[in-house]
Amino acid sequence: MSWIEADSGAALTLSVNGMRHDLKLDARVTLLDALREHLQLTGTKKGCDHGQCGACTVLVNGRRINSCLSLAVMHQADEITTIEGLGTAENLHPLQAAFVAKDGFQCGYCTSGQICSAIGMLGEWREGWPSHLGDRADAAPAIDAAEIRERMSGNLCRCAAYPRIVEAIEHYATHEGADA
Amino acid sequence: MTDVSVKMDAPFEQSLLDRSPVPTIGKEIARIDGPRKVSGAARYAAEHFPDGVVHGVLLRAPVGCGRITAVDATAALAMPGVLAVIRDERMIRNAGDFGGDAAPVQGVDEVAYFGQPIGLVVADSLERARAASLCVRVSFESAPGVFDMMAARDSALPPTDDIFGLFLIHTEQGDVERAAGEAKFLVDTIWETPSQNHAAMEPHASVAIWQEGRLTLHGSYQSPVVTRDQLATVMGLPPSQVRVLSPFVGGGFGGKLGVMPEAVAAAIAAQQLGRPVKVVMSRQQVFETTGRRPMTHQRVRLGANRDGRLTLVQHETITDQLEGEVFFEPAGLATHLLYAGENRMVDHKVVRTNKQLAVSMRAPGEAVGLLTLECAMDELAERLGLDPIELRLLNEPETHPEMDVPFSSRALVDCFRQGAARFGWETRNTRPGQMRDGDWLIGQGVAAAARGNLFGPSRVRATIQGDGRVLVETEMTDIGTGTYTILAQIAADLLGMPLEQVEVRLGDTNDPRSAGSGGSWGATTSGSALYAACAELRARLAAAAGVPVEAVTLANGVLTAPGISRPISELVGNGLSVEGATEPGESNQRFNQTSYGAHFCEVRVHAVTGEVRVLRWTSVFAAGRILNLQTAISQAIGGVVFGIGGALTEELVHDPRTGKIVNRDLGEYHVPAHADIPAIDIQFLEERDPVANPLHAKGVGELGVCGAGAAVANAVYNATGVRVRQFPITLDKLLPGLPPVAG
Ligand code: FES
Ligand code: FES
Numbered sequence: 001m002s003w004i005e006a007d008s009g010a011a012l013t014l015s016v017n018g019m020r021h022d023l024k025l026d027a028r029v030t031l032l033d034a035l036r037e038h039l040q041l042t043g044t045k046k047g048c049d050h051g052q053c054g055a056c057t058v059l060v061n062g063r064r065i066n067s068c069l070s071l072a073v074m075h076q077a078d079e080i081t082t083i084e085g086l087g088t089a090e091n092l093h094p095l096q097a098a099f100v101a102k103d104g105f106q107c108g109y110c111t112s113g114q115i116c117s118a119i120g121m122l123g124e125w126r127e128g129w130p131s132h133l134g135d136r137a138d139a140a141p142a143i144d145a146a147e148i149r150e151r152m153s154g155n156l157c158r159c160a161a162y163p164r165i166v167e168a169i170e171h172y173a174t175h176e177g178a179d180a
Numbered sequence: 181m182t183d184v185s186v187k188m189d190a191p192f193e194q195s196l197l198d199r200s201p202v203p204t205i206g207k208e209i210a211r212i213d214g215p216r217k218v219s220g221a222a223r224y225a226a227e228h229f230p231d232g233v234v235h236g237v238l239l240r241a242p243v244g245c246g247r248i249t250a251v252d253a254t255a256a257l258a259m260p261g262v263l264a265v266i267r268d269e270r271m272i273r274n275a276g277d278f279g280g281d282a283a284p285v286q287g288v289d290e291v292a293y294f295g296q297p298i299g300l301v302v303a304d305s306l307e308r309a310r311a312a313s314l315c316v317r318v319s320f321e322s323a324p325g326v327f328d329m330m331a332a333r334d335s336a337l338p339p340t341d342d343i344f345g346l347f348l349i350h351t352e353q354g355d356v357e358r359a360a361g362e363a364k365f366l367v368d369t370i371w372e373t374p375s376q377n378h379a380a381m382e383p384h385a386s387v388a389i390w391q392e393g394r395l396t397l398h399g400s401y402q403s404p405v406v407t408r409d410q411l412a413t414v415m416g417l418p419p420s421q422v423r424v425l426s427p428f429v430g431g432g433f434g435g436k437l438g439v440m441p442e443a444v445a446a447a448i449a450a451q452q453l454g455r456p457v458k459v460v461m462s463r464q465q466v467f468e469t470t471g472r473r474p475m476t477h478q479r480v481r482l483g484a485n486r487d488g489r490l491t492l493v494q495h496e497t498i499t500d501q502l503e504g505e506v507f508f509e510p511a512g513l514a515t516h517l518l519y520a521g522e523n524r525m526v527d528h529k530v531v532r533t534n535k536q537l538a539v540s541m542r543a544p545g546e547a548v549g550l551l552t553l554e555c556a557m558d559e560l561a562e563r564l565g566l567d568p569i570e571l572r573l574l575n576e577p578e579t580h581p582e583m584d585v586p587f588s589s590r591a592l593v594d595c596f597r598q599g600a601a602r603f604g605w606e607t608r609n610t611r612p613g614q615m616r617d618g619d620w621l622i623g624q625g626v627a628a629a630a631r632g633n634l635f636g637p638s639r640v641r642a643t644i645q646g647d648g649r650v651l652v653e654t655e656m657t658d659i660g661t662g663t664y665t666i667l668a669q670i671a672a673d674l675l676g677m678p679l680e681q682v683e684v685r686l687g688d689t690n691d692p693r694s695a696g697s698g699g700s701w702g703a704t705t706s707g708s709a710l711y712a713a714c715a716e717l718r719a720r721l722a723a724a725a726g727v728p729v730e731a732v733t734l735a736n737g738v739l740t741a742p743g744i745s746r747p748i749s750e751l752v753g754n755g756l757s758v759e760g761a762t763e764p765g766e767s768n769q770r771f772n773q774t775s776y777g778a779h780f781c782e783v784r785v786h787a788v789t790g791e792v793r794v795l796r797w798t799s800v801f802a803a804g805r806i807l808n809l810q811t812a813i814s815q816a817i818g819g820v821v822f823g824i825g826g827a828l829t830e831e832l833v834h835d836p837r838t839g840k841i842v843n844r845d846l847g848e849y850h851v852p853a854h855a856d857i858p859a860i861d862i863q864f865l866e867e868r869d870p871v872a873n874p875l876h877a878k879g880v881g882e883l884g885v886c887g888a889g890a891a892v893a894n895a896v897y898n899a900t901g902v903r904v905r906q907f908p909i910t911l912d913k914l915l916p917g918l919p920p921v922a923g
Binding site: 026028029033036037040041042043044045046047048049050052053055082083084086087088089090092096097099100101103105106107108109110111112115145148149150152153154155156157158159160161162163164165166 | 210211213214215216217218219220221222223224226227229305306307308311378379380381382383428429430431432433460462463659660661662810811813814815817818820821822845846847851852853854855857858859860
């Protein structure tokens with residue numbers, strides 16, 4: 001049974017939303033569970049734990065990842081941004097504000113993931129990453145609804161706020177510059 | 181304890197909502213809980229961390245029918261951090277669902293379906309509990325079970341319970357056989373719809389805490405008070421010793437009603453270990469161990485005269501359910517009232533299978549019943565050579581076609597007419613398979629929506645505090661439906677307060693008991709109870725100001741009446757509190773109350789691959805007064821997308837040898853994703869329904885899904901000329917019938 005002797009929890013430091021946290025974690029702890037259960041940053045949600053829903057999306061060095069598919073010990077050197085790092089209820093990030101204004105959610109459980117994913121996605125767009133729709137980033141001046149739908153399809157919303165999530169992202173991308 | 185109540189025995193002619201000088205009701209008001217949700221500050225069930233909390237993982241039966249004979253936990257218990265492997269006779273087989281305060285079937289040995297909970301492994305971390313759960317050895321004897329409903333159809337029997345008289349089991353009038361023989365045009369069709377999963381994004385979760393013999397549970401529940409009552413029964417406690425909290429619920433759709441296995445397991449473990457226990461279901465457990473919309477086999481037979489008038493409306497449904505459970509899928513619900521026709525029969529039967537519990541899922545009945553009825557109407561229209569809308573307008577009934585009662589309000593015809601104009605129905609393709617755009621076949625479809633509305637018992641406490649702020653408290657939940665915002669709007673409008681001055685507290689069983697979220701009646705019942713409380717508060721404010729209540733206007737925190745203007749905060753002393761309630765009255769029986777709508781869908785189907793894409797959508801609804809246009813449109817969109825998923829992708833696949841759900845995750849059970857959904861155009865017609873309640877509103881939450889799938893299916897038929905009667909319409913079913921690829 002020695003393989004399960006997880007008392008030898010690995011000491012690690014995670015940098016989340018600009019704050020450093022010293023932790024001692026079982027090597028099996030995912031980045032998602034480290035955030036939720038150990039740092040109690042519960043804004044990041046668990047919908048499937050298998051990379052199938054996007055609710056756990058966070059930004060790692062500015063890139064979006066499914067935090068359920070990554071172990072916490074892999075992120076010692078990384079800068080992690082969660083929904084809590086974007087804005088607060090009293091001081092919303094412009095994309096968060098756009099979600100409220102456009103009603104881009106209902107139950108709110110997929111929402112953190114949608115917002116973090118959208119931030120990462122717009123970065124990918126700016127850098128000219130192609131999508132399944134083809135290599136359009138150079139040609140198109142601003143991202144359109146079809147590109148947003150395609151690129152956001154890893155984020156499920158069972159309440160199906162989809163059309164309004166797309167509106168919120170489009171509004172943010174065109175009005176706030178996607179640089180905020 | 182209730183101070184005032186409103187009972188609906190007769191129409192409520194004058195709503196105070198029409199007298200608010202600065203109304204928020206009816207407007208597009210952003211959710212007041214929005215900032216908390218978009219910033220991650222809203223705390224859902226699993227997001228509580230009481231001191232010393234440990235983690236439980238459910239153990240589940242690896243057999244579809246039989247008996248657990250031994251459970252060897254030696255290895256698991258030897259693993260680091262493992263605290264207990266608990267198998268307790270009080271644990272429940274499945275959700276409590278409609279069971280009132282009764283306990284669901286209990287025990288951990290007899291197995292009725294694959295994946296049934298049979299114990300709980302508890303450890304000091306999630307990782308350790310999960311690893312240990314894989315090391316528990318379960319021995320079992322299997323017994324022959326019934327796993328294939330379609331194969332066992334001959335064993336179907338009438339349901340044992342009509343669910344408070346709401347689900348009519350069998351109705352018949354006229355002579356259906358004669359009508360079938362005499363009909364000039366007859367459509368006689370068999371349809372199959374699969375099991376589905378609610379797949380709310382938040383998995384079911386509970387955190388149980390015991391303190392001095394009292395149990396507190398943070399849980400993800402649509403009706404916390406029903407969960408509390410069932411949990412109390414299971415634990416052998418008076419309900420007053422149990423408190424359930426569900427202020428934020430990450431989606432429900434019917435899948436979080438009654439008490440669930442994880443809550444009972446957490447409560448038992450926390451009691452045994454003397455420390456708080458958190459049990460969160462994995463997504464696979466949600467799929468296998470909570471509830472499903474049951475599969476159906478439906479026969480729809482419609483007969484019509486040459487002029488298009490229906491002479492026969494017949495709808496027979498066979499569905500499946502565990503032995504001993506009362507819920508059945510009432511697929512004929514809307515068939516009773518949607519169209520005229522003298523000879524009618526609606527029937528339901530149930531096959532008892534060894535498959536996961538069947539429960540209600542968003543619009544139980546109509547969601548799958550209108551799917552088939554509205555497709556059959558499309559087929560009949562084609563036989564008759566009539567426009568599908570024309571056929572429906574020809575068969576519009578004046579009163580309820582089966583009961584001698586009027587409709588409280590019914591704007592189905594308007595929904596069709598206005599929807600047709602918005603969508604551009606007149607330019608549609610009229611010949612199936614004949615409209616092409618390169619490799620894509622284009623088609624349009626239409627279908628009616630209908631969902632019953634009811635008035636139920638609910639309680640709300642409204643308080644004007646000494647500082648003039650308003651507090652609204654009820655056990656009612658907001659599962660994404662907009663309850664927080666809608667209740668705040670009602671209080672703001674009726675008490676003349678700015679919206680920011682109103683605080684709403686939900687989802688706590690210590691607060692007045694509501695009807696819960698379900699059946700689309702949450703907003704109307706809790707809103708009406710709040711209406712009653714606010715009406716009484718207005719009277720007390722008027723009395724305090726010494727003026728007759730009819731003369732009073734309340735706005736911006738100030739009471740005005742001829743010759744007087746007083747800040748409301750000056751009239752309430754240390755605070756004024758009133759508990760309002762609703763009681764169902766005779767109006768539920770004297771009128772049929774139903775919300776209506778019409779869906780218009782355009783699809784394209786790839787002529788080579790059979791891939792279906794939804795291109796364009798319009799729905800027009802009439803649901804009485806719309807309380808918040810913003811949240812109502814969101815609810816409607818959500819329903820429509822549920823319908824699209826049901827038509828095209830969603831199907832729980834059961835292994836016919838064990839009943840096990842094969843596609844038990846979001847990678848294999850396909851709910852619609854962003855790329856599947858175009859812009860959705862929604863319109864609500866101006867309507868008031870004084871019969872329904874003091875708000876003049878009807879239910880909205882489930883209306884969108886009703887008939888939506890049929891609009892998709894009819895559009896696919898229109899595009900391809902292929903009628904698929906086994907849902908979902910996947911490309912493998914379309915391919916054989918697609919027109920030859922143009923050469
Ligand atoms: S929880 Fe990570 S993708 Fe679903
Ligand atoms: S808002 Fe409920 S799942 Fe997206």
